[in-house]
Amino acid sequence: MKKIRFGFLGVAHFHADNYANAIKKIPDAEIVAVYDEDEKLGKEFSNNFKIEYYKDAAQLLKREDVDAVIITAENVKHHDYAVKAAEAGKHILCEKPIATTVEDADDMIKKAEKSGVKFQTCFVMRYHSASILVKNLINEGRFGKVLALIGTNKLNSSLPLLRRWFTDQKLSGGGAVMDHTVHLADLIRWYTNSEASEVYTEIGKNVNKNIDVEDNFLTTLLMENGAVGHIDGSWSYAAGLYTWGDVTMKVIGTDGVILLDAFKQNISYIGSDKPNDKLTWHYYGCDCDLEMIRSFIECIVEDKNPIASGIDGRQGVAITIASYESAKIGKPVKPK
Amino acid sequence: MTDKLGVAIVGYGFMGTTHLSAWRYINECEVKALIGRNIEKVREVSKKFGVEAYNNIDEVLKRKDIDIVDVCTPTSTHASYSITSMNAGKHVFLEKPIALTLKEADAIIEASIKNNVKLMVGHVLRFFPEYMKAKELIDRGMVGEPVIARTFRGGPIPEWSPWFLDKNQSGGVAIDLAIHDVDYLMWIFNSKVKRVYGVVRKLVHKDITAEDFALINLRFENNGIALVEASWALPKMHPFMMNFEVDGTNGMISFDNQSPVPVKLITSESISGFSPESLPWRPAVHPFPVDPFYRELKHFVECIKEDKTPMTDGEVARRSLEVCIAALKSAELNMPVNLPLKEG
Numbered sequence: 001m002k003k004i005r006f007g008f009l010g011v012a013h014f015h016a017d018n019y020a021n022a023i024k025k026i027p028d029a030e031i032v033a034v035y036d037e038d039e040k041l042g043k044e045f046s047n048n049f050k051i052e053y054y055k056d057a058a059q060l061l062k063r064e065d066v067d068a069v070i071i072t073a074e075n076v077k078h079h080d081y082a083v084k085a086a087e088a089g090k091h092i093l094c095e096k097p098i099a100t101t102v103e104d105a106d107d108m109i110k111k112a113e114k115s116g117v118k119f120q121t122c123f124v125m126r127y128h129s130a131s132i133l134v135k136n137l138i139n140e141g142r143f144g145k146v147l148a149l150i151g152t153n154k155l156n157s158s159l160p161l162l163r164r165w166f167t168d169q170k171l172s173g174g175g176a177v178m179d180h181t182v183h184l185a186d187l188i189r190w191y192t193n194s195e196a197s198e199v200y201t202e203i204g205k206n207v208n209k210n211i212d213v214e215d216n217f218l219t220t221l222l223m224e225n226g227a228v229g230h231i232d233g234s235w236s237y238a239a240g241l242y243t244w245g246d247v248t249m250k251v252i253g254t255d256g257v258i259l260l261d262a263f264k265q266n267i268s269y270i271g272s273d274k275p276n277d278k279l280t281w282h283y284y285g286c287d288c289d290l291e292m293i294r295s296f297i298e299c300i301v302e303d304k305n306p307i308a309s310g311i312d313g314r315q316g317v318a319i320t321i322a323s324y325e326s327a328k329i330g331k332p333v334k335p336k
Numbered sequence: 337m338t339d340k341l342g343v344a345i346v347g348y349g350f351m352g353t354t355h356l357s358a359w360r361y362i363n364e365c366e367v368k369a370l371i372g373r374n375i376e377k378v379r380e381v382s383k384k385f386g387v388e389a390y391n392n393i394d395e396v397l398k399r400k401d402i403d404i405v406d407v408c409t410p411t412s413t414h415a416s417y418s419i420t421s422m423n424a425g426k427h428v429f430l431e432k433p434i435a436l437t438l439k440e441a442d443a444i445i446e447a448s449i450k451n452n453v454k455l456m457v458g459h460v461l462r463f464f465p466e467y468m469k470a471k472e473l474i475d476r477g478m479v480g481e482p483v484i485a486r487t488f489r490g491g492p493i494p495e496w497s498p499w500f501l502d503k504n505q506s507g508g509v510a511i512d513l514a515i516h517d518v519d520y521l522m523w524i525f526n527s528k529v530k531r532v533y534g535v536v537r538k539l540v541h542k543d544i545t546a547e548d549f550a551l552i553n554l555r556f557e558n559n560g561i562a563l564v565e566a567s568w569a570l571p572k573m574h575p576f577m578m579n580f581e582v583d584g585t586n587g588m589i590s591f592d593n594q595s596p597v598p599v600k601l602i603t604s605e606s607i608s609g610f611s612p613e614s615l616p617w618r619p620a621v622h623p624f625p626v627d628p629f630y631r632e633l634k635h636f637v638e639c640i641k642e643d644k645t646p647m648t649d650g651e652v653a654r655r656s657l658e659v660c661i662a663a664l665k666s667a668e669l670n671m672p673v674n675l676p677l678k679e680g
Contacts, residue, residue: 143571147540147569148549148551150551152486200533200553202531202533202553202561204555204559204560205483205558207483207484207584208585209585216483216561216583217561218484218553218562220533220535222535222670228535228537230563232486232563234484237583238479238586238588252539252549255571257571257574330531330672331671331672332670
């Protein structure tokens with residue numbers, strides 16, 4: 001079988017490194033090229049992974065041997081890169097949120113469809129063995145009908161500061177709401193097989209007063225099928241936390257409850273340099289980045305539809321935008 | 337012996353007997369009467385504790401040697417028992433929630449002012465060692481300014497006490513259970529709630545009149561936000577859980593009652609965990625923390641003796657009731673509700 005060759009369009013998101021490392025573990029895949037507007041960042045990435053750097057995205061997209069692109073640029077650039085990739089006939093794996101407006105998301109999906117390329121959204125939780133297990137337990141009817149889903153996808157407050165664009169509204173499109181609504185919104189949609197009919201969001205004052213975007217929020221989703229969902233995707237965990245953050249969900253059914261803590265499989269480590277040497281967590285669970293990219297390759301090779309599709313990405317954007325609107329007007333909002 | 341304050345307890349259910357046990361360790365007081373509607377059952381309990389049994393509160397209120405009435409009855413009867421008692425000049429310790437309606441709460445508060453007696457509502461969370469410790473750390477500035485919090489309280493449906501399942505008696509899970517955390521959050525945020533958005537439902541149990549599930553989003557006057565989840569919607573095997581997390585500008589604190597379990601009992605049938613506080617009530621044995629019910633009643637007695645205002649007086653208790661009523665209103669309208677609530 002021919003190898004699937006990847007090019008990166010934008011590596012501003014640190015997930016780019018995770019995905020590149022995952023690809024290195026897949027025998028049938030290879031990374032060959034990287035483009036980033038920021039030459040320093042792009043060259044650093046190209047050196048790390050021994051791949052070619054392009055100063056111009058068009059040049060990368062011209063390469064016949066590039067089958068697919070991974071878009072891990074700043075959020076506002078996703079649309080432009082995805083459209084160009086679609087027009088060049090490259091399959092697209094796009095970081096979440098796929099866009100910062102619903103219109104952009106719709107346009108990206110339309111262009112990908114038109115050129116007949118795959119468009120997959122980086123909703124890694126759809127590829128994580130623990131969250132898949134929950135989906136299977138739900139499908140098997142093990143605890144009845146799903147009635148309520150209360151989730152956290154909270155982040156160590158130091159992490160969004162590692163790359164400046166996360167807290168730059170012009171590049172990110174927003175703070176914690178933009179960054180951390182979509183994973184849980186997607187799990188809630190996936191687990192209920194239903195769409196959100198109403199979104200209500202409270203955005204708090206910031207934990208970090210030095211950034212200009214919001215870093216905490218609470219969102220309630222009323223689903224069309226009557227279930228209720230709740231999302232806390234705040235960047236509010238203290239910087240000293242022993243781990244990066246979490247993805248948890250309590251799923252209450254008519255006949256039982258499931259408690260998911262997806263990144264709970266860790267070995268605790270404590271150093272012995274000084275009496276209060278910090279506890280850290282070392283994860284040994286499912287590598288969902290790897291599973292996601294494997295699945296993407298399978299979709300390309302076997303001409304299948306992605307498990308996390310462009311539409312799923314689009315619905316996440318719609319819920320995110322409705323969240324901002326709700327916080328602004330102080331009322332529940334129906335997503336577009 | 338004559339300088340001891342006489343205590344009468346109304347209600348012999350879970351809370352009545354818990355208080356009865358706790359009062360016996362408060363040296364300044366003596367429980368003299370237990371009141372309940374079913375005289376046979378009252379006699380059964382009172383015999384065990386060596387107090388007199390009554391099925392009529394009026395007889396007890398005539399007794400000059402009764403100084404305190406401790407009301408542990410279903411919430412719908414709080415107003416009538418407490419107001420009658422205060423009108424008879426007795427100090428009243430009232431189990432939470434203060435009442436089911438703000439009108440009742442106002443009448444209760446008014447009775448305490450008019451009769452110049454002490455009124456305390458049993459928001460016992462403020463006397464739980466873990467919740468006290470968290471409050472202490474927050475007050476010491478260890479999280480900086482509290483910004484966002486989430487609390488959970490719940491477990492299986494409390495079938496052991498059927499009045500909880502009756503909306504007209506308990507007000508449902510939002511009024512009965514969520515109110516604990518609402519009071520606690522206002523305490524630690526040091527701010528009143530200005531806006532409430534709630535989802536309150538009969539989620540799993542459709543055959544009872546009370547709601548069994550509440551998700552309440554709070555916005556404080558200082559713009560902190562919090563999620564309160566209270567649930568009777570969990571399966572029978574689920575332990576009663578309470579946990580909280582507070583993230584601030586300079587740190588975070590969290591607690592989960594499933595983690596710090598110092599005593600575990602494993603038999604061929606089951607695995608059970610115990611904390612000293614969860615064992616049948618026992619006096620403070622160093623170094624175990626003091627029982628929260630003992631501590632709240634002790635605080636009340638101190639307030640009477642030293643003429644101080646109880647930490648959770650009528651006004652404070654009314655505030656959390658107002659938030660919970662707003663949550664029900666919000667759930668009905670699917671709209672956020674601003675506080676203070678307008679009358680009606």
